[in-house]
Amino acid sequence: MNYVSTAVTPAISPFDHLGLTDVTAKLEDGILIVTLNRSRKLNSFSEKMSVDLVRVFQFGDQDDRVRVIVLSADPSAPAFCAGVSIACRTIRSLVVLIELEVEHRDPGGQVAMAIYNNRKITIVAVNGHASGAGLTALQLPFDFRFIWSGSKITMPFVRLGIAPESTSTYLLSRLIGEARAAAVLFSGAVMQPDSPVISNLYYQVFPNRTDVLPAALILARNISTNSSQASISYSKGLLHHPGASIEEHHLLDSRAMKILGSSNDAAEGAKAFMQRRKPNFPDTLTKSLSPWYPWWKITDVRHPKSSKL
Amino acid sequence: MNYVSTAVTPAISPFDHLGLTDVTAKLEDGILIVTLNRSRKLNSFSEKMSVDLVRVFQFGDQDDRVRVIVLSADPSAPAFCAGVSIACRTIRSLVVLIELEVEHRDPGGQVAMAIYNNRKITIVAVNGHASGAGLTALQLPFDFRFIWSGSKITMPFVRLGIAPESTSTYLLSRLIGEARAAAVLFSGAVMQPDSPVISNLYYQVFPNRTDVLPAALILARNISTNSSQASISYSKGLLHHPGASIEEHHLLDSRAMKILGSSNDAAEGAKAFMQRRKPNFPDTLTKSLSPWYPWWKITDVRHPKSSKL
Amino acid sequence: MNYVSTAVTPAISPFDHLGLTDVTAKLEDGILIVTLNRSRKLNSFSEKMSVDLVRVFQFGDQDDRVRVIVLSADPSAPAFCAGVSIACRTIRSLVVLIELEVEHRDPGGQVAMAIYNNRKITIVAVNGHASGAGLTALQLPFDFRFIWSGSKITMPFVRLGIAPESTSTYLLSRLIGEARAAAVLFSGAVMQPDSPVISNLYYQVFPNRTDVLPAALILARNISTNSSQASISYSKGLLHHPGASIEEHHLLDSRAMKILGSSNDAAEGAKAFMQRRKPNFPDTLTKSLSPWYPWWKITDVRHPKSSKL
Numbered sequence: 015m016n017y018v019s020t021a022v023t024p025a026i027s028p029f030d031h032l033g034l035t036d037v038t039a040k041l042e043d044g045i046l047i048v049t050l051n052r053s054r055k056l057n058s059f060s061e062k063m064s065v066d067l068v069r070v071f072q073f074g075d076q077d078d079r080v081r082v083i084v085l086s087a088d089p090s091a092p093a094f095c096a097g098v099s100i101a102c103r104t105i106r107s108l109v110v111l112i113e114l115e116v117e118h119r120d121p122g123g124q125v126a127m128a129i130y131n132n133r134k135i136t137i138v139a140v141n142g143h144a145s146g147a148g149l150t151a152l153q154l155p156f157d158f159r160f161i162w163s164g165s166k167i168t169m170p171f172v173r174l175g176i177a178p179e180s181t182s183t184y185l186l187s188r189l190i191g192e193a194r195a196a197a198v199l200f201s202g203a204v205m206q207p208d209s210p211v212i213s214n215l216y217y218q219v220f221p222n223r224t225d226v227l228p229a230a231l232i233l234a235r236n237i238s239t240n241s242s243q244a245s246i247s248y249s250k251g252l253l254h255h256p257g258a259s260i261e262e263h264h265l266l267d268s269r270a271m272k273i274l275g276s277s278n279d280a281a282e283g284a285k286a287f288m289q290r291r292k293p294n295f296p297d298t299l300t301k302s303l304s305p306w307y308p309w310w311k312i313t314d315v316r317h318p319k320s321s322k323l
Numbered sequence: 324m325n326y327v328s329t330a331v332t333p334a335i336s337p338f339d340h341l342g343l344t345d346v347t348a349k350l351e352d353g354i355l356i357v358t359l360n361r362s363r364k365l366n367s368f369s370e371k372m373s374v375d376l377v378r379v380f381q382f383g384d385q386d387d388r389v390r391v392i393v394l395s396a397d398p399s400a401p402a403f404c405a406g407v408s409i410a411c412r413t414i415r416s417l418v419v420l421i422e423l424e425v426e427h428r429d430p431g432g433q434v435a436m437a438i439y440n441n442r443k444i445t446i447v448a449v450n451g452h453a454s455g456a457g458l459t460a461l462q463l464p465f466d467f468r469f470i471w472s473g474s475k476i477t478m479p480f481v482r483l484g485i486a487p488e489s490t491s492t493y494l495l496s497r498l499i500g501e502a503r504a505a506a507v508l509f510s511g512a513v514m515q516p517d518s519p520v521i522s523n524l525y526y527q528v529f530p531n532r533t534d535v536l537p538a539a540l541i542l543a544r545n546i547s548t549n550s551s552q553a554s555i556s557y558s559k560g561l562l563h564h565p566g567a568s569i570e571e572h573h574l575l576d577s578r579a580m581k582i583l584g585s586s587n588d589a590a591e592g593a594k595a596f597m598q599r600r601k602p603n604f605p606d607t608l609t610k611s612l613s614p615w616y617p618w619w620k621i622t623d624v625r626h627p628k629s630s631k632l
Numbered sequence: 633m634n635y636v637s638t639a640v641t642p643a644i645s646p647f648d649h650l651g652l653t654d655v656t657a658k659l660e661d662g663i664l665i666v667t668l669n670r671s672r673k674l675n676s677f678s679e680k681m682s683v684d685l686v687r688v689f690q691f692g693d694q695d696d697r698v699r700v701i702v703l704s705a706d707p708s709a710p711a712f713c714a715g716v717s718i719a720c721r722t723i724r725s726l727v728v729l730i731e732l733e734v735e736h737r738d739p740g741g742q743v744a745m746a747i748y749n750n751r752k753i754t755i756v757a758v759n760g761h762a763s764g765a766g767l768t769a770l771q772l773p774f775d776f777r778f779i780w781s782g783s784k785i786t787m788p789f790v791r792l793g794i795a796p797e798s799t800s801t802y803l804l805s806r807l808i809g810e811a812r813a814a815a816v817l818f819s820g821a822v823m824q825p826d827s828p829v830i831s832n833l834y835y836q837v838f839p840n841r842t843d844v845l846p847a848a849l850i851l852a853r854n855i856s857t858n859s860s861q862a863s864i865s866y867s868k869g870l871l872h873h874p875g876a877s878i879e880e881h882h883l884l885d886s887r888a889m890k891i892l893g894s895s896n897d898a899a900e901g902a903k904a905f906m907q908r909r910k911p912n913f914p915d916t917l918t919k920s921l922s923p924w925y926p927w928w929k930i931t932d933v934r935h936p937k938s939s940k941l
Binding site: 107115119124127130173174175193196197200202211214254310311312320 | 444466467497498500524526542546549550553554555557558559565568570572573574577578580581583586587588589590591592593596597602615
């Protein structure tokens with residue numbers, strides 16, 4: 015597998031056809047670095063930003079050169095992401111008036127699914143304040159959350175008379191338990207990352223906001239260099255789609271072990287371990303995934319009848 | 324909406340018809356304050372207390388004047404709640420002998436459901452020791468738990484040869500994870516709130532037992548004043564009844580966002596935010612909930628055949 | 633009930649017919665103490681060890697003399713359990729080549745199920761380093777985990793190109809939440825028990841590795857002496873197999889309360905409590921469980937068609 019660095023070959027940037035405006039993207043040594051690009055507007059969560067994020071995370075999922083995806087913002091921006099602006103929300107609520115109740119599809123939820131369902135490792139580096147979608151869509155669906163200790167974070171939905179967005183009520187409870195999820199959602203309070211109410215959400219917390227992204231990139235490089243993409247995709251599948259009982263899960267992970275156990279990646283992993291060197295995993299998601307993957311049923315949310323669950 | 328203070332208009336106390344004896348209730352500025360009323364008997368969990376609690380929480384759920392419900396006890400009582408007394412338990416076990424195995428309905432579970440399914444925010448201020456139902460029915464189903472750091476708390480079921488009551492095995496694992504739930508349930512140990520085994524259950528811990536209820540009331544007033552009841556009811560529904568997958572949940576919260584997004588509360592929330600003033604949400608649960616709510620299936624546990632699941 | 637101590641009656645060791653080699657077992661005062669017996673090979677997780685563990689935990693589940701099961705290793709061994717050795721894994725991957733994809737059954741998962749489904753209390757005393765199956769099969773399915781603070785622990789699956797084993801993706805998320813589970817699984821990092829990423833997994837942490845087993849045995853004796861086996865089996869069932877909603881769970885625990893409430897153990901529990909003495913619970917799992925137990929459906933994973941879920 016060859017890694018194409020956009021720094022070396024800018025002419026063939028793989029992102030041109032994505033038409034990104036509200037985020038920027040670059041690919042460095044297998045790491046897709048996505049940056050929110052609305053600093054002047056507090057990086058507020060626009061419709062276009064949601065479209066851009068879905069596109070760039072789907073690109074990362076599909077392209078074998080991408081091994082880890084990191085989302086961040088300019089650390090000098092006034093906020094990591096201020097959520098959907100009230101003005102946008104008001105305009106949007108008029109737009110969606112023409113939709114039937116079962117037709118609406120939350121843009122934040124579209125982003126959350128593109129991240130949570132991603133087969134690559136996803137990391138967010140929260141180097142500023144975050145509100146609403148900045149704490150839901152842009153934090154909860156990631157595999158790892160790095161944050162600046164000074165970040166002010168809040169889910170203000172009950173104080174705005176609206177519903178929690180971006181599948182946050184699904185993810186928050188799974189991530190940190192329902193006791194903490196309820197406290198975050200129903201208080202609507204402004205918290206900081208060291209609050210016991212929310213601290214379990216974060217992998218690492220840093221006193222300087224400029225340290226957040228570099229730390230996230232160190233983990234990203236470590237995972238990119240040392241991990242099997244096939245392994246990660248099966249592991250994420252097993253974690254997100256467990257069996258209904260330990261017995262049913264045993265059948266799932268036994269099958270995954272059988273499939274991966276005879277893979278080229280497993281052979282390379284064993285060899286590298288015995289030779290005490292870094293592995294060079296040959297398998298790619300494009301070529302190497304078993305037809306069994308994904309084994310879970312995926313609801314097509316675009317279908318008009320999908321709401322009739 | 325007018326708030327009726329029972330202090331001002333005692334003649335029309337809304338509670339007279341509830342026939343409360345083992346708890347007392349008052350309504351102040353949208354906050355329904357319920358107090359356990361068996362201090363002399365360690366506030367032990369009687370049959371009548373369970374009936375009273377179900378009635379008063381159902382009243383709070385139904386009455387639009389109630390925006391938050393707070394449960395507490397007299398902080399000078401020897402215990403917040405000592406659970407079901409052994410004497411009561413022994414008498415009751417004789418009484419239930421005439422019930423078929425599938426007919427029994429745990430009174431503690433009835434209380435837990437009345438609290439957990441409540442559409443209003445529920446807060447408990449645990450200002451004393453708590454055992455059995457005092458830690459299950461009277462703590463786990465609440466949205467927020469405040470506690471005195473000196474409280475001795477325990478679930479002694481395995482040491483009494485009985486089953487964990489009040490849906491505690493359902494709630495505890497969801498609230499703080501199965502590792503901690505198992506430790507609490509199977510040790511039967513007496514803990515204090517700062518024990519890492521149980522600390523994630525609590526929103527705030529106070530060194531003086533007289534400080535617990537006042538702190539709970541501050542949060543109650545904050546939520547009562549600043550939050551939309553419609554928003555809270557949908558948020559609780561989404562948290563307690565998530566979709567079976569992130570896709571199915573996306574369909575649920577998208578629909579909730581569409582419904583609430585065009586509500587009067589959302590308009591008022593946006594206006595208040597822009598005018599930097601407190602909101603005055605007009606919607607009530609009686610008049611404003613969409614026919615879609617509740618979207619989940621509710622098992623009628625009173626039906627004799629409901630046990631044949 | 634009589635407790636048979638193997639120290640007193642070595643001639644009738646109940647373990648002879650189990651043919652144990654890679655673990656040893658002894659029964660002392662109702663406590664079945666199982667010790668990993670491959671110190672020279674880092675207690676690495678062999679096929680025979682998995683067979684031995686399944687047998688000895690099933691023995692503990694079935695034999696009424698066993699009230700608590702404790703697993704540990706020699707604290708002077710170089711590791712508590714180093715997981716499956718790379719050599720074994722390579723050999724095994726050749727062996728399983730002849731199996732169909734749906735036929736493979738992970739030995740680690742067999743062990744995890746024998747422990748997680750055990751009706752007795754299970755405790756692990758991790759007095760050394762643990763990797764792979766040493767952290768999955770040999771820690772996650774237990775009711776209580778005691779550990780030495782110096783233990784280096786890791787789940788290296790993504791770095792070896794293989795799938796997480798032993799139902800670890802099922803258990804880890806339930807035990808400590810998906811945020812921490814993802815961090816443990818996807819970083820593949822070497823951690824110590826005080827890391828916030830993993831600390832919620834452990835009941836108690838000890839600075840000296842020789843203190844881990846003695847502490848586990850103190851809890852084991854406490855539970856063995858003071859707890860009802862019937863109570864524990866129902867409590868574990870309710871915790872591991874909750875209803876699909878609070879209402880359905882209320883039906884389950886009401887039935888369990890009705891059954892246990894009129895049991896001999898409940899009568900003895902109440903009497904002992906009132907007489908302020910230790911209880912002497914008469915009920916045994918062999919004779920006293922209701923035909924309703926277990927109330928959940930158990931998938932027979934040995935059946936070739938069980939993978940066609």
